[in-house]
Amino acid sequence: MATSADLHRRRGAAVARGVSSTISSYVGTASGAVMTDVDGREWIDFSSGIAVTNVGNAAPKVVEAVRAQVERFTHTCFMIAPYESYVAVCEQLAALTPGDFEKRSALFNSGAEAVENAVKIARHATGRQAVVVFDHAYHGRTNLTLAMTAKVMPYKQGFGPFAGEIYRMPMSYPLRDGRGGADAATYAIGLIEKHVGAGNVAAVLIEPIQGEGGFVVPAPGFLPALAQWTKQAGALFIADEIQTGFCRTGAWFASEDEGVVPDLITTAKGIAGGLPLAAVTGRAEIMDAVHPGGLGGTYGGNPIACAAALATIETMRELDLAAAARRIAEIAMPRLQALAAKHPQIGEVRGRGAMLALELVVPGESGPNGPAPDPETTAAVAKAAHESGLLLLTCGTYGNVIRLLPPLVISDTELDRGLTLLERAFEPS
Incomplete structure (x- = not known):
C-alpha cells in the first residue's frame, strides 16, 4: 500500500496547487469519529469533513x-x-x-x-x-x-x-x-x-x-x-x-x-x-x-x-443526535472555559451544541475592530494538535479561530481524548 509520503509525491505531479489540505497524511479508513491514515496512524476527528459526517464516518445505515x-x-x-x-x-x-x-x-x-x-x-x-x-x-x-x-x-x-x-x-x-x-x-x-x-x-x-x-x-x-x-x-x-x-x-x-x-x-x-x-x-x-x-x-x-x-x-x-450535540457542549464547554482561564490569548469561547470555537487574540492589544487577532498562535496550536493526532480546523476573517466540529456520534472517551490533545497543544513544546 502506498504511504502518505508516496501519495504526497504523486499529488504534486497530478493535483492542482490551488487545492490545499489541512494535513499531509492520507486517509485509509474512517469510522465514527476516528480516522486511520494509510500509515496506520489514528486521528480523533474534530472536523467531520467540515460538518458533513454528523452521523459519523461510514455510518452503518x-x-x-x-x-x-x-x-x-x-x-x-x-x-x-x-x-x-x-x-x-x-x-x-x-x-x-x-x-x-x-x-x-x-x-x-x-x-x-x-x-x-x-x-x-x-x-x-x-x-x-x-x-x-x-x-x-x-x-x-x-x-x-x-x-x-x-x-x-x-x-x-x-x-x-x-x-x-x-x-x-x-x-x-x-x-x-x-x-x-x-x-x-x-x-x-x-x-x-x-x-x-x-x-x-x-x-x-x-x-x-x-x-x-x-x-x-x-x-x-x-x-x-x-x-x-x-x-x-x-x-x-x-x-x-x-x-x-x-x-x-x-x-x-x-x-x-x-x-x-x-x-x-x-x-x-x-x-x-x-x-x-x-x-x-x-x-x-x-x-x-x-x-x-x-x-x-x-x-x-x-x-x-x-x-x-x-x-x-x-x-x-x-x-437523537440533537441531544447528542447538546451533550457534547455540556462536556466540552467547561473544559474550553477552563483552558481560556489558563491561557489569556483565548479571547472568547463560543458556539452552540457541537459547533464550538476558541478565538485567539493578543492579550492587552486592541485595534479598530476590538481585540487584536493572533493568527500566528492559532496556526501553531493547530499544528501541534495535528502532530498529536487531533484533526481540527481554523477559521475566521482574521485566521485566529479554532473550530471544533466533532461527529455527533463521538463517544465520551473519544471526546475526552480529543479535548486533552487540544489542551496539550496550548502548552509550550
Missing part, C-alpha cells in the same frame, strides 16, 4: 442504503425519469425545517449551488434584485456566492469581477462590536434602508451562526429583528444552514434557537452522511413561483445521495 441503491440504479436524472427517494427527501425536509406552513424543496449538489438557487428563487418571486449579506459571511465559491462571501484570501483573490446587486452589512459580533442584538440589528437595518432601499431588497441572507467567518454567534435578538424587518419590507429571509443544520447546534436547525422561521432555508453538508446533496426548502408559494424547468441540474438529487440522506435522517432521529 448510510452504508447499507448506499449499497442497496447502487444495486438498483445509479442515475437517471430526476428531470428525465423521476424516482421516489427524491420525493421522500423533500417530504422529510418539509417536516423537519422550521415553520408549519406548506413547503416545497429542490435538490442540488453543493451548498454553494443551494445558495445560488435560493437567490434565483428570491429574485424571481419578489421581482427585485438586491441581496443583503453580512460581514464575515461564507456562502460558497461560485461567482455569485463569492460575491456574497466576505473573506478575500484565499477565496476571492484574483477571481473577480463578481456578480452585482450584493450588499454587505455589519454582522452582530459581540466580541468585536460591543452591541446587543437589537442595537446591532437597528444599525444594520439603517444601513440597508440608506444604501439599498427596502423596496429593492429581494432577500436578506444570513448564517444563523457563521461558519468560515469564525463561528460568530450573533447577540440574542439580532436574527429575530432582521427577520421581522425583512417581512415588513416585502423581502425574503433566507437562512444559510449549510453548516449549522442537521442537529449540529443541538437542534435540527440553528434558526430554531430564537424561533426564527425563514422563508427559504439552504442545506447541504450534514444532510447525506458524506455524499454530495444540497437543498433549498421554503414556503410553497415562493418555491412554486419559478416556472417549470427553471430549477434543476443533471446530478441534483442523485438517487444514491438521496438514499444516503434518508438513512442519515433516520439515524439522527433514532440516536
Whole structure:
C-alpha cells in the first residue's frame, strides 16, 4: 500500500496547487469519529469533513442504503425519469425545517449551488434584485456566492469581477462590536434602508451562526429583528444552514434557537452522511413561483445521495443526535472555559451544541475592530494538535479561530481524548 509520503509525491505531479489540505497524511479508513491514515496512524476527528459526517464516518445505515441503491440504479436524472427517494427527501425536509406552513424543496449538489438557487428563487418571486449579506459571511465559491462571501484570501483573490446587486452589512459580533442584538440589528437595518432601499431588497441572507467567518454567534435578538424587518419590507429571509443544520447546534436547525422561521432555508453538508446533496426548502408559494424547468441540474438529487440522506435522517432521529450535540457542549464547554482561564490569548469561547470555537487574540492589544487577532498562535496550536493526532480546523476573517466540529456520534472517551490533545497543544513544546 502506498504511504502518505508516496501519495504526497504523486499529488504534486497530478493535483492542482490551488487545492490545499489541512494535513499531509492520507486517509485509509474512517469510522465514527476516528480516522486511520494509510500509515496506520489514528486521528480523533474534530472536523467531520467540515460538518458533513454528523452521523459519523461510514455510518452503518448510510452504508447499507448506499449499497442497496447502487444495486438498483445509479442515475437517471430526476428531470428525465423521476424516482421516489427524491420525493421522500423533500417530504422529510418539509417536516423537519422550521415553520408549519406548506413547503416545497429542490435538490442540488453543493451548498454553494443551494445558495445560488435560493437567490434565483428570491429574485424571481419578489421581482427585485438586491441581496443583503453580512460581514464575515461564507456562502460558497461560485461567482455569485463569492460575491456574497466576505473573506478575500484565499477565496476571492484574483477571481473577480463578481456578480452585482450584493450588499454587505455589519454582522452582530459581540466580541468585536460591543452591541446587543437589537442595537446591532437597528444599525444594520439603517444601513440597508440608506444604501439599498427596502423596496429593492429581494432577500436578506444570513448564517444563523457563521461558519468560515469564525463561528460568530450573533447577540440574542439580532436574527429575530432582521427577520421581522425583512417581512415588513416585502423581502425574503433566507437562512444559510449549510453548516449549522442537521442537529449540529443541538437542534435540527440553528434558526430554531430564537424561533426564527425563514422563508427559504439552504442545506447541504450534514444532510447525506458524506455524499454530495444540497437543498433549498421554503414556503410553497415562493418555491412554486419559478416556472417549470427553471430549477434543476443533471446530478441534483442523485438517487444514491438521496438514499444516503434518508438513512442519515433516520439515524439522527433514532440516536437523537440533537441531544447528542447538546451533550457534547455540556462536556466540552467547561473544559474550553477552563483552558481560556489558563491561557489569556483565548479571547472568547463560543458556539452552540457541537459547533464550538476558541478565538485567539493578543492579550492587552486592541485595534479598530476590538481585540487584536493572533493568527500566528492559532496556526501553531493547530499544528501541534495535528502532530498529536487531533484533526481540527481554523477559521475566521482574521485566521485566529479554532473550530471544533466533532461527529455527533463521538463517544465520551473519544471526546475526552480529543479535548486533552487540544489542551496539550496550548502548552509550550
